[in-house]
Amino acid sequence: MPIGSPPSSVRTATVGRPEGRGDAQAPKARKLRGSRRPLADRLAPYVLVAPAVLIIAGLRLYPLALGVNFSFTGDGDRNGQAVGFDNYATLFDDPLFRQALQNVGLLVLLLPVAVAIPGALATFIYLRVPGHRLYRSVYFFPAVLSPVIVGAIFNLLLAYDGTANTVLGLVGLGPVDWLGDPDVAMVTVVGVHVWATFGMALVVFLAGFATLDASLIDAARIDGASLPQVIRHVIVPGLSRTIQFVFVTTMIGLLTSMFGLLYVMTGGGPEGSTYLPEYYIWVQAGQMNRPALASAASTVLFGIMLVVGLLQAAVLRRSGRED
Amino acid sequence: MSRARIARWLIVIPMAALALATVYPLVFTANVASKTRHEYVLDRFSAAESLRWDNFEAAWSSAGMARYFLNSVVVVAAAVALLLLVGSMAGFALSQLRFRGSRALFLGCLAALFIPFQVIMVPLARTMGQTGLIDTYPGLVLAYTAQFLPFTVFLMTSYYTGIPAEIIDAARIDGNSVYGVYRRIMLPLGRPALLSVGILNALFCWNDVLIALLVMPSAEHRTLMVGVTSLRGQYSADIPTFAAGVLIAALPVLLLYLFFQRQITAGVTVGSTKG
CATH class of the missing domain: 1.10.3720.10 (MetI-like)
Incomplete structure (x- = not known):
């Protein structure tokens, strides 16, 4: 096991969590996970992941798409124009x-x-x-x-x-x-x-x-x-x-x-x-x-x-x- | 000798030789760095007469290593702090809180782990140029954070998954509010993982040269590794000073390895045995 004590099998919150934690068993704990939680609680997970999502989407996933798109445009005089597979032809030559x-x-x-x-x-x-x-x-x-x-x-x-x-x-x-x-x-x-x-x-x-x-x-x-x-x-x-x-x-x-x-x-x-x-x-x-x-x-x-x-x-x- | 003993020596001798070959280059460099130029030209292999600091002082001050060192420390410290903050927040949410889209977000993060920097460097540099982030400290800090965040989120998520929901x-x-739980429970409990991932990220950022060359290229902004690459041309006739500069750049990493070997090897093996 890599680090410290907790086991590190990877799973997200949607899997592996015991279901059926109903009102009867844990009325107060339900506040955290139930459907009638206050708005602030429901928003909290999104606030917590927002910085990571913004950074990864903006500086890794978006550039990947941008780069693929970019590879079909020209350099120099033909900057910004669509050139089809010209760059790939140049590359393999x-x-x-x-x-x-x-x-x-x-x-x-x-x-x-x-x-x-x-x-x-x-x-x-x-x-x-x-x-x-x-x-x-x-x-x-x-x-x-x-x-x-x-x-x-x-x-x-x-x-x-x-x-x-x-x-x-x-x-x-x-x-x-x-x-x-x-x-x-x-x-x-x-x-x-x-x-x-x-x-x-x-x-x-x-x-x-x-x-x-x-x-x-x-x-x-x-x-x-x-x-x-x-x-x-x-x-x-x-x-x-x-x-x-x-x-x-x-x-x-x-x-x-x-x-x-x-x-x-x-x-x-x-x-x-x-x-x-x-x-x-x-x-x-x-x-x-x-x-x-x-x-x-x-x-x-x-x-x-x-x-x-x-x-x-x-x-x-x-x-x-x-x- | 029995066959088993011969076989044993056939394994032991090459392994010892390899261990020597692993240590030798650094010992050689330290030896060269302790020589005068004259001694080096006469015989580069002989042991230096004494430990001499002149070359280290020359590399530190006149070669500008002090400035590069400071640049590296500032950028690496800021990037690691940001990585730990953002990564632990996301790791907490993805492992312990239920919300719509959490699984998709985690998978997106895993996918980003497999995008090498070389594949996105051209559009990234362009975007940074357009937003005025190129050749600035915040620009390089953000670039490092983006590069190592998927790994950090992955590791923090898998660590926090092991913390019982009852806590x-x-x-x-x-x-406590959700944020209170993060601050008072998850941050203190996550300390072992934060230490491990923090040290690994510090190593990655400190050792990087490609991202720094691309995002922060100007001479006064050079990080230490970029500085070392320019040292060679400057000191091609003064190898001992060059060797001293190389050692200065390697020293922080060697110290980290000395004190945190266990955390480092734990971090690099994450994900290798399960799945």
Whole structure:
């Protein structure tokens, strides 16, 4: 359970509240929930939610609609005019945006790795390898650092004469141009992102392990199951919901929280090889002054996120059922 | 050695190496920040001769970090206060009060949780420009509040759902208005959740760079993270001062982690095991 004592299953006031709290049982309490309450009481809930509703509707939901709408209008000379799908055509003709989409493909390919690493580490910590208490705190700590800080530090470590190449040199390898080689830079940045965030997924896995029935694992071990068998047949099925949660949140993280790293470490380069949709949006809106084109890219990014989320949910639900 | 013991070492050694790799970058940076420029150029890896504060002072005063630091503190404090107030009010109403449309409002809030900032940043910047909020403190405070409010409402609602209705009924019988119940019952009872969500929001806002770059871009309004991004260009020939500036920006977060690790990890795992 996450915080403090009250159970945190999510439900709203309309579900789960005992019904039939009639006049007979609780005449006075009825004042709060009954139909003849004074006007002030009936208005109170709306007053309490009003600020949140106004802020979320005005600064999140409305801009989403506005942005989709905006993506069908023109930039510059054609500002405000309806241009149909022109922006989307421009977008998919732009080699930079195509590179950004290609990099999204790379992220999808690397996603299982980014989930498996914290998953394996959490398993070992759960099985109490020596020092498991320490590992939990140490592994999580980079997750609280800003991508800007992480990027600034890794700029030093990944410099041509930095730590990474010095270590490689000791074993007779390298040097690698980590951030200057178009074939390497994107993988480098993703690697740094995984270094900085795997602790987040790790604590989520550990929270999932806390809900597992330990006696099941003990029983399997007594029956002579090996560790890989225990993982495959007891742990993975028991954690299917946690695994699904980690897959989705890790993918969202890869798609939407790499901006700081890209901004500090590569600026999209070399040769545009580290563009991601989020960085493309920022460049088009902020530097190229093409907000409508940027809005089209935003809409595509939103579509990608919807597809990824739904796909993973569907795939994991099916595999969960088979087990 | 038995096979089990070999397997054990095959797990323990990489895990220890990874722990080292997790700590090393910050240790390296602290070491660099304690060197003179000359020492750094000669050998960047050797241990600094002594702990030296010169570079920290240079980063703090001449690089302008003091001003950026103040900007960040003001904006983050205001945003977290607003988030806790608005989020706990909504959480109380959505979890404990019956009213028409409450379920729809909660679902709308959940949907907003899945809209990334990148998707709405262009129209948001335009709206803020039209209302004169761009490049102002209230503008950035509102932008942060809007960004992290869905998460805050979600968490406060799920926490308050666990508080028995009898407590609220009893407070009402004692003559409290709905607002009185909020102030005298829900706020004090919600303290653990408010602490956790407050610290997480402080981390999110402090660490953000994209929203700050977009909403408050001018040089004197820079937040600390935006300041760090400009530090690199300024001090490309003086890496020790640069490293000191980076550490100053990371310090508040490291302190928060040191004191509130439990609240932070509790907050990030909300929603992962139920549903």
